[in-house]
Amino acid sequence: MSLLLLGMSHRTASVELRERYAVEDARPVLTKLVASPEIDEAVLIATCNRVEVVVWTHALDTARLRLRSLFERELAREGAARPDELDAALYELVDGAAARHVLRVACALDSLVVGEPQILGQVKDAYRVAVECGACGPILGRLYPRAFATAKRVKNETGLAERPISVARVAVDLARQIFESLADKVALLVGAGDMIELALESLRKHGLGGVRVVNRTPARAAALAARFGATAHGLDELPELLRRSDLVLTCIGGERPLLTAALVREALRERGHRPLFAIDIGVPRNVDPAVNQLDTVYLYDLDDLASLAEANARERQAEVERAEAIVAAEQQRFEGWLGALAAVPTIRALLARAEEIRRGELERGLAGLELDARAAAAVEALTRGIVSKLLHAPLSRLREELEGEAGLAHLEAARTLFALDDEGTSSDEDPDEGS
Amino acid sequence: MGALELHQWTAAAYLAGSVAAVVGLGVRGRRWLRFAVLILALAAGLHGLAFVALHRLEPTPALTELPLAVSLAAWLLVLSFLALQLRVPGRGLAVVVAPAAFLGSVFAAFSATPPDARASGSALWSHLHVLLASGGLALLGVAGAAGLLYLVHHRAIKRHRVAPHSALPSLESLDRANALGLSLGFLLLSLGVVTGVLWVETREGRLWPGGLHANATLFAWLAYSALVFARFGARGSARFSAIGSAAAFALLLVVVVGIGAVR
Numbered sequence: 001m002s003l004l005l006l007g008m009s010h011r012t013a014s015v016e017l018r019e020r021y022a023v024e025d026a027r028p029v030l031t032k033l034v035a036s037p038e039i040d041e042a043v044l045i046a047t048c049n050r051v052e053v054v055v056w057t058h059a060l061d062t063a064r065l066r067l068r069s070l071f072e073r074e075l076a077r078e079g080a081a082r083p084d085e086l087d088a089a090l091y092e093l094v095d096g097a098a099a100r101h102v103l104r105v106a107c108a109l110d111s112l113v114v115g116e117p118q119i120l121g122q123v124k125d126a127y128r129v130a131v132e133c134g135a136c137g138p139i140l141g142r143l144y145p146r147a148f149a150t151a152k153r154v155k156n157e158t159g160l161a162e163r164p165i166s167v168a169r170v171a172v173d174l175a176r177q178i179f180e181s182l183a184d185k186v187a188l189l190v191g192a193g194d195m196i197e198l199a200l201e202s203l204r205k206h207g208l209g210g211v212r213v214v215n216r217t218p219a220r221a222a223a224l225a226a227r228f229g230a231t232a233h234g235l236d237e238l239p240e241l242l243r244r245s246d247l248v249l250t251c252i253g254g255e256r257p258l259l260t261a262a263l264v265r266e267a268l269r270e271r272g273h274r275p276l277f278a279i280d281i282g283v284p285r286n287v288d289p290a291v292n293q294l295d296t297v298y299l300y301d302l303d304d305l306a307s308l309a310e311a312n313a314r315e316r317q318a319e320v321e322r323a324e325a326i327v328a329a330e331q332q333r334f335e336g337w338l339g340a341l342a343a344v345p346t347i348r349a350l351l352a353r354a355e356e357i358r359r360g361e362l363e364r365g366l367a368g369l370e371l372d373a374r375a376a377a378a379v380e381a382l383t384r385g386i387v388s389k390l391l392h393a394p395l396s397r398l399r400e401e402l403e404g405e406a407g408l409a410h411l412e413a414a415r416t417l418f419a420l421d422d423e424g425t426s427s428d429e430d431p432d433e434g435s
Numbered sequence: 436m437g438a439l440e441l442h443q444w445t446a447a448a449y450l451a452g453s454v455a456a457v458v459g460l461g462v463r464g465r466r467w468l469r470f471a472v473l474i475l476a477l478a479a480g481l482h483g484l485a486f487v488a489l490h491r492l493e494p495t496p497a498l499t500e501l502p503l504a505v506s507l508a509a510w511l512l513v514l515s516f517l518a519l520q521l522r523v524p525g526r527g528l529a530v531v532v533a534p535a536a537f538l539g540s541v542f543a544a545f546s547a548t549p550p551d552a553r554a555s556g557s558a559l560w561s562h563l564h565v566l567l568a569s570g571g572l573a574l575l576g577v578a579g580a581a582g583l584l585y586l587v588h589h590r591a592i593k594r595h596r597v598a599p600h601s602a603l604p605s606l607e608s609l610d611r612a613n614a615l616g617l618s619l620g621f622l623l624l625s626l627g628v629v630t631g632v633l634w635v636e637t638r639e640g641r642l643w644p645g646g647l648h649a650n651a652t653l654f655a656w657l658a659y660s661a662l663v664f665a666r667f668g669a670r671g672s673a674r675f676s677a678i679g680s681a682a683a684f685a686l687l688l689v690v691v692v693g694i695g696a697v698r
Contacts, residue, residue: 159464177588177597180524180607273672275606292593295672304595311598 001040001342002060003139005098006067006090007052010112013089021051021075026126029074030135038062041137043144045105045126047119049112051075054102056139064092099143099338100331106147107154109323114316115160120151143334150330157326160319168202170308171279171300175247178277178298186210188245189230190238190259191252192220195281199249200228212241216252242267248278250286261290264297271296279305340399343411347395349420354387438492441485442506442544448478449513449537456529460602468526468602475513475533482510482540498565502543505692507565509539511573515616519577523611525604531580560634568627572691574620575659579684581612582677589674610673613680614666621663624687628656651690658683 008018023029023046033042033055041056053070057063071090072083081089093101104110106123127144130136136144155161172182179185187208189196192215203211211230215221218234225232233241235258242248242264252258259278268276273296280287280301292299362383366376394414401410414420452474459467489496489503498504516532519525588606591597604612631652635644643649662679665671671679 174592174597176605177592177601177603178606180605180611272670275673295674298592300595308595308598 001056001058001139002063003054003095003098003143003338004057004060004063004067005052005054005093005101006064006071007045007050008071008089008091009050009052009110011110012091015048017081017085017089018048018051020077020081021071022046022077023051023075026129027133029070030130030133032074033066033070034135036066038066041130041140042135043126043130043140045123047122050105050110052105054098054140054143056137060094096331096335099334100327102143103147103150103327103330103334104324106144106151107323107327108151108160109154109320109327114320117161120148124148139338142337146330146334150327153326153330154323158319158322160316160323168199170305170312171199171249172202172206174279174298174300174305174308175277178275179246182206182208184209185246186212186244187247187249188241189213190248190250190286191215191282192217192224193251195251196249197224199251199281200224200230203247203249204228208247212245214238214241239263239267243270246274246276248276248287249281250279251281252286253282254286255284257286257288259287259291261288261294264288264291264294268294268296281305339411343398346411346415346420347398350391350395350414350418353418353420354391358383358387438485438488439544441481441488442540445478445481445485446537446540446544448474448481449509449533449540452478452529453533453537456527456533460527460530465526465602468529471529471533472517472520472526475529475536476517478536479510479513479517482506482513486510497561498569499561501692504565504569505539506543508569508572508576509536509543511570512536512539512576515570515573515577519612519615523604523608523615525581525608525612527603528577528580528584528609528612531583532577535576535580560630560637564627564630564634567623567630568691571620571622571624571627572687574616574623575680575684575687576616576620578613578616578620578680581609581616582680582684585609585613585673585677586681589677606673610676613673613676617659617663617666617676617680621659624656624659628652648690648694651694655683655687655690658686 008021010018023044026044026046030042030044033039033044033053038059039055039057043054045052045054053067055063055067068090071086101110106120108115108117108119111119123144127136127140130140175182175185185208187203187210189200189203189211192213196213200211200213211225211228212233213221213225213230214233214235214237215224216235218232221232221234224230238258242259248259250258259280264276264278275296275298278287278291278297278299280299283302285301287299287301289299289301291297362380366379371379398410398414452471455467455471455474459465459471486507496503498507512532513536516528519528584603585606588597588601588603588609591601592606603609631649632642635649636642662676662683665679666676
């Protein structure tokens with residue numbers, strides 16, 4: 001039995017390629033997958049950064065072909081990748097490596113922005129869908145909850161989630177250093193390009209009181225504002241809007257700074273002493289650097305934000321290492337459990353062999369004696385007790401060792417020493433039921 | 436356990452709170468700051484018990500004695516800080532409040548109090564004077580601490596040297612703490628001055644005793660009057676208020692504690 005993972009992610013495939021393998025509804029795919037004889041369990045995760053299928057299979061080679069065919073024929077939309085392109089984009093992981101990958105994905109260690117919180121919700125959704133359509137069994141049903149518990153440990157025991165590295169997040173966190181709450185603050189976004197759109201999305205997510213978009217072309221501002229529930233304005237309204245805003249983010253074309261020190265000073269006169277946080281991510285810069293000299297204005301340009309993001313990334317490296325150690329420990333726990341599962345047939349065979357010997361010897365011994373029922377029962381109990389006590393220590397030790405690396409060697413030794421034949425026994429049972 | 440031992444345990448708890456707060460700010464760990472606030476709350480409880488034990492002593496030491504008055508101000512400072520947490524998010528203030536409380540309680544714990552130090556004049560006015568003036572000192576201490584942290588934080592943000600996940604409170608929170616401490620503290624300090632005048636009147640039969648302590652206190656009160664007017668009357672900036680609060684509190688400390696200790 002093997003754990004197999006096949007997928008593509010932001011590390012191996014471009015966004016154009018990933019788009020062609022986007023999955024809107026995983027249910028029909030999972031239903032078809034588990035209907036295949038070689039696949040026992042399956043989970044499919046599809047986000048904008050990855051498409052991955054994880055299966056538990058009793059026929060590894062056939063399952064490989066089945067998953068490959070899934071990507072080639074079932075998931076591919078129009079304009080699917082060429083075989084060589086798909087080969088380069090797909091990665092395959094088996095057993096321990098696959099389990100480790102699932103844990104790392106849930107902990108956002110494999111994310112584009114390491115430590116981002118969204119991925120855990122997406123993995124939980126993928127698992128829920130698999131459970132709902134009956135594609136999840138005891139193995140993946142153990143692996144995914146273990147992944148969620150690992151993600152919780154990483155969140156609680158490391159500072160990974162507290163170190164944002166995207167420019168928009170850094171800007172929001174800086175704003176929190178200035179303002180007590182963002183809920184009653186108004187943001188003014190100058191420009192309507194991609195950067196402004198990203199920032200708008202991030203600001204909305206963090207619950208700003210109001211957002212206004214200003215652009216040279218009011219129609220573009222209006223289109224962007226409509227998408228995010230903001231209001232759109234022309235550049236001529238800038239001085240007036242500046243007076244009523246707390247956070248200004250600019251990214252607009254132009255040779256000269258749009259926000260001059262004189263313009264901001266004029267706005268401050270009517271604002272009283274309320275602080276103004278200005279973020280200039282335009283190249284060339286849209287805000288005159290002299291603005292930062294004004295008492296209640298805090299100006300950050302792209303370089304300032306990038307250096308903060310870099311500093312965070314450096315600090316996060318230590319946290320990433322701590323998170324990886326947690327993942328490794330949890331992976332070992334899962335593999336120990338999986339190993340113990342593999343030991344069930346051996347344990348059962350050993351118990352059966354002992355019982356067989358006990359019965360044989362008991363019958364032979366009792367045949368020459370004329371014991372009453374009470375005495376016979378006492379002898380029976382005595383033999384049971386001896387066998388049980390003799391086997392207790394080796395079986396307990398075997399279970400313990402299976403949690404570690406030497407577990408399989410011990411299992412093999414037990415099978416050889418006791419000459420066990422485990423044919424015809426099932427391995428789908430919980431190891432704790434063995435005794 | 437005696438009053439002195441309780442005061443010593445209180446000082447030790449304030450020291451532990453100071454360490455937790457400094458570590459919290461150093462490693463930017465909010466859990467450490469929460470822990471520091473918890474320790475401060477426990478220490479404030481111990482401090483209260485120490486005052487109860489003092490009250491039961493025979494003869495009861497007078498609150499007008501400088502070590503006890505400073506200890507009372509330190510206790511009220513911590514209580515004000517804890518009460519402030521209900522209105523303004525600012526656990527980071529513990530980094531200033533806890534060491535100040537530690538110094539105040541150490542001063543009381545290791546200063547000898549005369550065996551019979553009953554204050555002369557009206558006990559009512561003397562107690563009211565000490566309570567109100569100590570309360571004022573505590574709240575103005577909160578304002579000064581908030582002002583000091585505001586200046587540090589403002590400078591770091593201006594110079595782009597702040598970490599986005601810094602454990603310091605936001606500038607707005609610090610400014611609100613400053614305004615709250617300044618307004619309430621000035622009110623209590625003013626009432627403390629008035630009750631002090633009434634106490635002197637019952638003791639000496641005149642309204643103003645003169646002397647270094649009284650004149651310097653009046654000077655500090657005038658400085659605070661100007662600051663309060665600039666902040667609330669003339670709508671001065673948060674930074675101006677922060678500088679003024681920190682400087683005026685330093686002056687008040689010199690006047691109340693410094694001159695008192697020299698005498």
